[in-house]
Amino acid sequence: MARQSVWAPKVLALIKGGNPAAAIAQIKVAPSVKDLQALRLLLSAVVCCQFTQIQPV
Numbered sequence: 680m681a682r683q684s685v686w687a688p689k690v691l692a693l694i695k696g697g698n699p700a701a702a703i704a705q706i707k708v709a710p711s712v713k714d715l716q717a718l719r720l721l722l723s724a725v726v727c728c729q730f731t732q733i734q735p736v
Contacts, residue, residue, distance in 0.1 A: 686709070
């Protein structure tokens with residue numbers, strides 16, 4: 680069984696930590712398409728969670 684890559688969570692941490700330049704640099708040299716897809720899933724989950732936590736005024 681293949682090990683799951685930790686690349687996507689690390690890039691997400693760079694984004695959340697306020698370092699977009701480092702995140703972009705990492706995305707440009709992404710290890711594989713699978714890792715990019717994992718990052719995409721993580722980002723969509725973060726955006727989805729943010730929208731569900733917004734309370735109507």
